[in-house]
Amino acid sequence: MKIKKAVLPVAGLGTRFLPATKAIPKEMLTIVDRPTIQYIVEEVVASGIREIVFITAAGKSAIENHFDYSFELETFLAQKGKLDLLREVRGISRLIDLVSVRQKEPLGLGHAVKASEPVVGNQPFAVLLGDDLVDSDVPCAYQMLKIFDEYEESIVAVQRVPQEETHQYGIVEAVEVAPGLHKVEKLIEKPKRGVTKSNLAIIGRYVLRPEIYSCLSRTLPGIGGEIQLTDALNILCKERTIYAYEFQGKRFDAGDKLGYLKATVEYALAHPEVGSSFKKYLQNLIKQIEG
Numbered sequence: 001m002k003i004k005k006a007v008l009p010v011a012g013l014g015t016r017f018l019p020a021t022k023a024i025p026k027e028m029l030t031i032v033d034r035p036t037i038q039y040i041v042e043e044v045v046a047s048g049i050r051e052i053v054f055i056t057a058a059g060k061s062a063i064e065n066h067f068d069y070s071f072e073l074e075t076f077l078a079q080k081g082k083l084d085l086l087r088e089v090r091g092i093s094r095l096i097d098l099v100s101v102r103q104k105e106p107l108g109l110g111h112a113v114k115a116s117e118p119v120v121g122n123q124p125f126a127v128l129l130g131d132d133l134v135d136s137d138v139p140c141a142y143q144m145l146k147i148f149d150e151y152e153e154s155i156v157a158v159q160r161v162p163q164e165e166t167h168q169y170g171i172v173e174a175v176e177v178a179p180g181l182h183k184v185e186k187l188i189e190k191p192k193r194g195v196t197k198s199n200l201a202i203i204g205r206y207v208l209r210p211e212i213y214s215c216l217s218r219t220l221p222g223i224g225g226e227i228q229l230t231d232a233l234n235i236l237c238k239e240r241t242i243y244a245y246e247f248q249g250k251r252f253d254a255g256d257k258l259g260y261l262k263a264t265v266e267y268a269l270a271h272p273e274v275g276s277s278f279k280k281y282l283q284n285l286i287k288q289i290e291g
């Protein structure tokens with residue numbers, strides 16, 4: 001079963017990043033020289049998937065425009081002989097087939113994923129959240145597709161978090177069946193303190209079997225009155241096996257101010273053009289702060 005489609009929910013309101021996100025989608029906020037969503041689309045493409053389904057909302061058209069053909073811009077760059085920039089602008093858009101589906105109301109991540117059903121149909125698919133970045137040698141989605149090839153069951157990407165932060169995540173209780181691979185027994189969205197001993201937190205990467213759609217239809221509003229994907233996975237987990245996979249790489253929550261700043265600094269340090277000067281700048285800054 002080959003995974004051909006990736007669903008990228010980008011319909012959220014981005015309230016943690018207001019007022020920046022009043023008129024600009026948070027997925028379009030720039031990390032060094034490209035919007036967050038471009039890094040995610042690049043991960044999808046590097047993982048061998050080229051059909052992308054954006055779950056969007058009103059006010060998010062900048063995302064679709066970013067991946068669209070821009071006649072004026074390309075003609076201008078070609079006429080000016082700015083061929084490097086032309087290649088950069090054309091780059092990724094030419095490698096993907098895009099479909100957008102509107103989520104009419106922001107009723108939660110589960111509700112957003114359910115909106116992809118008419119396009120995805122009865123086939124497994126990947127889900128990558130539009131504000132979760134994973135910096136890794138092997139793309140995180142690719143790591144998960146390899147596991148899906150072997151097990152053909154749904155997979156959630158997890159990382160261990162400090163106990164005092166578990167209430168911010170979907171948490172899985174699971175049994176390790178191979179190094180870094182766990183068979184899920186239960187999933188709990190944003191558990192209150194003391195509800196679970198597990199610290200395996202779900203991050204924004206999933207590979208899902210199509211049975212998730214029927215589970216989503218049976219999922220009632222949960223935390224925050226939203227249809228939670230975690231709650232639907234908890235239903236699926238009683239009907240089929242789900243695996244939790246501790247991915248190799250470093251994850252940044254770019255939808256959160258601090259996470260966004262950390263991503264900006266680390267991606268800037270690794271950037272071929274500005275990396276070494278930025279490092280010198282930071283070293284001097286640290287001396288100033290400490291001195």
Ligand code: UTP
Pocket residue numbers: 009010011012013014015016017055103105106107108109111112129130131255
């Ligand atoms: P978040 O909870 O991080 O996004 O959802 P949000 O609701 O936009 O952010 P805050 O908490 O108000 O700041 C994770 C992902 O799911 C999408 C978001 O766009 C984000 O990429 N999402 C969330 C939807 O597509 N629809 C929703 O109803 C909720």
